């Protein structure tokens with residue numbers, strides 16, 4: 318069929334994955350999956366279900382990645398059992414990519430950092446933040462455990478081709494204003510359900526300027542407005558990042574000039590301020606200055622949104638030579654063992670320890686309210702993660718504010734929510 | 745395919761963390777999960793749902809994580825069907841895949857009160873509010889999704905397909 322209009326990068330990847338020249342939004346395709354990822358919360362259910370199908374082998378043991386990250390090291394016998402199911406499955410199916418305690422980290426960081434994500438690929442993960450990988454020009458989306466079992470069996474999945482919302486970004490970030498502040502601003506304006514079933518594509522000079530870490534932060538949080546994926550056209554930075562991590566060939570797709578976008582939203586970051594998502598929804602976004610002074614009990618720096626080296630470095634700029642306020646606890650979880658090691662070598666971890674912060678092993682940790690860093694009733698946490706739902710980090714009577722690593726660090730030092738720009742110029 | 749039950753109403757953006765809080769995710773037992781269904785919003789939900797209910801909710805139902813334990817907890821607590829203004833996509837897929845019927849029906853919130861008796865006719869995309877004597881239209885599910893639900897979920901569907909009882913996935 319002759320195309321009526323150009324295609325977006327998302328449409329092109331889905332067309333290629335389903336062996337077609339052309340697809341249009343709304344069309345349902347039966348697509349071939351390039352990589353499939355599960356963690357120990359979603360994996361065991363997928364494995365159990367896969368066994369029910371009755372097949373002996375998975376479709377391709379080189380295309381499955383298993384990560385232990387949500388509750389590591391095991392905090393209970395139940396978690397240990399889940400971990401064991403994952404390890405045994407890897408062994409039995411001869412899957413080389415099992416990231417275990419000590420040699421891994423948060424699944425999404427592992428996927429990009431260890432070269433399991435390449436531009437142009439279709440990647441599914443049994444975790445909602447799988448959309449993160451769009452930062453490398455892949456079409457990546459979260460699915461559930463049962464359909465993951467079907468993917469394990471067949472390597473295929475039905476998908477509805479989403480329409481695309483373009484977010485075009487111009488301008489330069491001021492110091493201590495970050496991609497996290499931008500994505501919070503976007504979600505605040507689009508709303509928690511503003512992009513359900515859609516792809517969100519980021520374009521514009523600010524995105525080209527942005528490092529990979531910042532792009533990962535943007536794409537990571539697109540699911541918080543309901544999106545199926547966040548995606549950015551791969552450029553030289555991406556190609557270099559990926560080449561350093563994998564030998565596997567890949568194909569670059571770019572959106573056509575005349576691609577059909579459902580709508581385009583323009584953002585300019587010249588005057589963007591540090592932003593915060595207030596309890597209890599991610600789209601309840603305000604400038605930090607409007608909530609400055611809210612006293613906190615915990616500051617959490619970590620997660621797949623903001624637990625990378627760049628995030629730790631930024632927080633360390635504020636914490637260097639300072640102390641976390643007495644009565645406040647600060648938790649730091651580097652997103653992976655690689656991030657941990659680099660932060661160690663660069664002396665960043667020392668800055669945190671000297672500041673009185675608690676450094677935890679690479680894990681989802683406090684982000685998920687599973688096994689550590691939980692909040693008591695009435696407590697308030699400022700977090701660099703991506704969700705502030707009721708009960709997300711422990712007690713349903715706790716409150717969570719989401720912000721950038723800079724705002725988290727500044728707030729930890731002051732013991733209350735603080736605009737990080739107060740620390741500019743070594744105040 | 746038809747399901748009936750009393751309506752339990754929820755608002756917008758009901759997320760998976762309240763449908764089944766993280767601390768229960770270490771369980772793989774659906775009946776155990778069911779005991780904590782909706783605990784984050786309404787701890788009395790499992791006892792209210794036991795007799796078989798239909799959830800009627802607002803926009804973006806099931807937003808948040810990909811945990812399939814959310815629709816599982818609902819299904820095993822006695823939820824026969826979820827009708828919402830709109831769904832978060834992963835929840836929507838998960839529900840279908842485990843055989844919990846879900847139906848999008850823009851405007852439904854204004855047409856149902858707590859406790860109304862509803863009958864949902866899935867293959868027609870129709871909701872009958874017996875208490876108010878009205879019929880509400882919903883977005884009918886595509887045939888292949890109806891097949892998955894009628895087979896009892898994706899895996900049952902896949903097994904049938906592989907055995908040649910169906911020819912298309």
Ligand code: SF4
Nearest residue numbers: 423620621681684685
């Ligand atoms: S860090 Fe948080 S959001 Fe990211 S995968 Fe882990 S639990 Fe999910």
